[in-house]
Amino acid sequence: MKFKKIVTIGISESSLDANYWKTIDSLAEKRISLPKDSPEVKKQLEDADCILAGFGVKIDKNIIDISHELKFIGMLGTGYGNIDADHARTKNIAVTNVPGYAAEAVAELVFGMILENIRELEKAKKKAREGNYSDSGYKSSEIRGKVFGIFGLGRIGSRAAEIASGFGADVRYWSRNRKKELEAKGITYEDADALIPKCDFLSLHFSQTKDTENFLNEKRMQKIKNGAIVINTAPMELVNIDALEKRLKEDNVTFILDHSDEMKEDDLKRLSKYKNCIIYPPIGYITKEARIAKQDIFVKNIENFLKGSPTNRVN
Amino acid sequence: MKFKKIVTIGISESSLDANYWKTIDSLAEKRISLPKDSPEVKKQLEDADCILAGFGVKIDKNIIDISHELKFIGMLGTGYGNIDADHARTKNIAVTNVPGYAAEAVAELVFGMILENIRELEKAKKKAREGNYSDSGYKSSEIRGKVFGIFGLGRIGSRAAEIASGFGADVRYWSRNRKKELEAKGITYEDADALIPKCDFLSLHFSQTKDTENFLNEKRMQKIKNGAIVINTAPMELVNIDALEKRLKEDNVTFILDHSDEMKEDDLKRLSKYKNCIIYPPIGYITKEARIAKQDIFVKNIENFLKGSPTNRVN
Numbered sequence: 001m002k003f004k005k006i007v008t009i010g011i012s013e014s015s016l017d018a019n020y021w022k023t024i025d026s027l028a029e030k031r032i033s034l035p036k037d038s039p040e041v042k043k044q045l046e047d048a049d050c051i052l053a054g055f056g057v058k059i060d061k062n063i064i065d066i067s068h069e070l071k072f073i074g075m076l077g078t079g080y081g082n083i084d085a086d087h088a089r090t091k092n093i094a095v096t097n098v099p100g101y102a103a104e105a106v107a108e109l110v111f112g113m114i115l116e117n118i119r120e121l122e123k124a125k126k127k128a129r130e131g132n133y134s135d136s137g138y139k140s141s142e143i144r145g146k147v148f149g150i151f152g153l154g155r156i157g158s159r160a161a162e163i164a165s166g167f168g169a170d171v172r173y174w175s176r177n178r179k180k181e182l183e184a185k186g187i188t189y190e191d192a193d194a195l196i197p198k199c200d201f202l203s204l205h206f207s208q209t210k211d212t213e214n215f216l217n218e219k220r221m222q223k224i225k226n227g228a229i230v231i232n233t234a235p236m237e238l239v240n241i242d243a244l245e246k247r248l249k250e251d252n253v254t255f256i257l258d259h260s261d262e263m264k265e266d267d268l269k270r271l272s273k274y275k276n277c278i279i280y281p282p283i284g285y286i287t288k289e290a291r292i293a294k295q296d297i298f299v300k301n302i303e304n305f306l307k308g309s310p311t312n313r314v315n
Numbered sequence: 316m317k318f319k320k321i322v323t324i325g326i327s328e329s330s331l332d333a334n335y336w337k338t339i340d341s342l343a344e345k346r347i348s349l350p351k352d353s354p355e356v357k358k359q360l361e362d363a364d365c366i367l368a369g370f371g372v373k374i375d376k377n378i379i380d381i382s383h384e385l386k387f388i389g390m391l392g393t394g395y396g397n398i399d400a401d402h403a404r405t406k407n408i409a410v411t412n413v414p415g416y417a418a419e420a421v422a423e424l425v426f427g428m429i430l431e432n433i434r435e436l437e438k439a440k441k442k443a444r445e446g447n448y449s450d451s452g453y454k455s456s457e458i459r460g461k462v463f464g465i466f467g468l469g470r471i472g473s474r475a476a477e478i479a480s481g482f483g484a485d486v487r488y489w490s491r492n493r494k495k496e497l498e499a500k501g502i503t504y505e506d507a508d509a510l511i512p513k514c515d516f517l518s519l520h521f522s523q524t525k526d527t528e529n530f531l532n533e534k535r536m537q538k539i540k541n542g543a544i545v546i547n548t549a550p551m552e553l554v555n556i557d558a559l560e561k562r563l564k565e566d567n568v569t570f571i572l573d574h575s576d577e578m579k580e581d582d583l584k585r586l587s588k589y590k591n592c593i594i595y596p597p598i599g600y601i602t603k604e605a606r607i608a609k610q611d612i613f614v615k616n617i618e619n620f621l622k623g624s625p626t627n628r629v630n
Contacts, residue, residue, distance in 0.1 A: 104457050104459045104483070105455070105457060108430060108434075108457055108458055108459070108482065109430070109434055111426065111430060112427070112430030112431060112434045112436055113436070115423060115424070115426060115427030115430060115431070116427060116430070116431050116436045116440075119423075119424055119427045119598060119602075120598075121427055121428070121431045121436070121437075121595070122436075122437050122440060124595045124596050124598050125431075125437060125593070125595065127596055128574065128587075128594045128595055128596050129587070129594075132596070133574050133583075133596045133597065134596060135596055135597045135598055135600075135601050138598055138601045139603070140420070140598065140601050140602040140603065141602050141603050141604065142419050142420060142423055142602050142604045142605075143423055144419045144423070144604070145604070159483075162481055162483075163481045163482055164481075165481055166477055166478045166479075166480055166481015166482065167423065167478055167481065168419070168474075168477075259443065259448050268448075272443075272444070278440065279443045279444075280436070280439045280440065280443055281439050281442055281443050281447070281448045281449060281450055282448065282450045283434060283435075283439050283450055283453055283455065285450075286450050286453045286455050287434075287455040287456050287457045288454070288455065288456050289456060289457045289459070289460070290457075
């Protein structure tokens with residue numbers, strides 16, 4: 001089976017490698033590629049049976065209702081909050097997403113950012129380039145033996161927990177659901193409020209929901225141990241920025257984040273003033289392995305739907 | 316039991332924390348501290364029964380023969396090549412060293428240096444500070460799934476192997492002796508020459524002996540896979556510098572080292588010209604945990620000798 005007409009919205013040619021475009025084109029009689037917010041969307045969708053949507057593209061009720069042929073909406077990414085999946089469901093239109101493709105990339109970055117910080121690697125490289133090979137003046141420490149708290153034990157959190165175990169840390173977690181497989185590996189469950197004050201490293205791995213927004217609120221922020229390192233590769237909405245700024249000012253915690261596109265410009269400016277707030281561009285998801293996995297899952301979702309055994313359907 | 320007179324040579328006051336000096340002083344009626352190459356050494360050693368030696372201090376036959384009371388030489392460090400331990404043995408003088416105190420520190424640094432490199436963290440931090448939060452232009456990759464070759468499975472190599480396993484790498488090793496405990500954890504043994512061409516990451520962990528000097532000779536250096544990352548936290552004597560320079564010039568491998576004090580100034584200059592050779596100061600051993608462990612083992616060696624149950628005796 002093939003689609004009659006695929007319309008891609010907001011997926012640039014360079015977002016997918018040529019071989020994936022080739023596969024996609026083999027799955028439809030016709031493909032039209034439109035940029036986000038193109039005035040042509042309405043016209044092109046009229047006879048489309050498949051929409052492929054890039055990150056941040058809004059597919060609301062109105063757009064879904066344009067085409068009476070529509071059967072499938074494929075999201076190139078994990079978050080599908082911009083797609084009205086519930087409405088699509090009422091019309092038996094499948095919505096699929098691409099989950100977990102960057103779990104490893106993000107989890108590995110957590111340890112890259114930690115070690116970069118606790119071993120002062122930027123300073124070390126700089127000094128070596130200047131010809132200064134002295135080993136004095138470094139306040140380095142180790143991961144082994146430290147309490148490593150993981151908040152949110154989903155795909156990324158689970159991998160972070162396993163890597164931290166390899167480093168010999170005392171790995172503990174709090175998550176909405178208990179994960180017995182990881183507990184069997186020595187990763188211990190603890191109540192969030194009991195765990196926070198014990199953490200030497202505190203890594204946030206919740207997805208953003210109403211329950212997790214503002215998770216590090218003022219009360220919890222104040223309970224973080226002096227000298228702790230907090231790592232946030234999840235959305236900054238989990239963190240109360242005023243409370244964070246207060247702790248940063250006290251200069252007794254280090255906060256490391258990889259800035260997400262959605263972070264408010266003002267918050268970013270406020271935080272970048274503090275030396276103990278280390279900000280990275282959003283590079284957590286950027287590895288060549290993650291890029292391949294993302295494309296693989298995205299295209300397989302389309303193929304599997306056509307074969308009658310849909311994968312990663314979210315509605 | 317106590318020593319009558321301890322002479323320390325080449326151990327500065329700041330090398331040990333005050334509490335350790337206090338313990339040492341409680342173990343002798345008298346302590347004299349001399350800098351390395353002090354003209355007073357001969358005179359002060361005449362009635363000494365204990366020498367404590369700092370890194371790089373030469374304790375040869377002539378020095379050992381000065382005192383007829385000498386019973387113990389304690390080395391503050393792992394390498395004891397500067398101490399004539401064999402001659403000391405003929406006079407029933409115990410020589411002790413401090414092994415393994417920095418195994419974790421060095422093993423963790425290996426992964427810090429790797430992730431710093433494959434995630435381009437220095438560039439990322441710099442760009443973020445300049446207000447450039449773009450995620451494009453990064454050629455990042457992951458550790459998971461890659462062939463991670465460990466050469467030398469001693470204390471440091473074993474920990475590096477376990478950490479690499481936590482990252483989900485395909486960890487293989489070559490070492491003089493098989494290590495069945497680690498093989499039981501999925502770390503596989505392979506002949507060095509068969510393993511070298513397969514490695515995506517190749518980490519050297521031999522101590523320097525006649526057998527390991529020049530281990531990465533011209534032939535082996537040429538067999539390293541294009542795109543591989545070689546990490547050397549061990550002495551650079553393991554590596555043929557001419558052969559390395561040739562590969563660096565071809566620009567198809569990355570070599571990361573933490574420069575040791577003994578590295579020749581000329582070699583350092585030659586290598587620092589290459590962008591794909593990342594040189595760090597000798598920070599592998601520098602963590603606060605390693606510093607404490609080093610002092611602990613050093614002082615316990617003295618205490619245990621006095622109690623009649625010597626530890627870490629090397630002769």
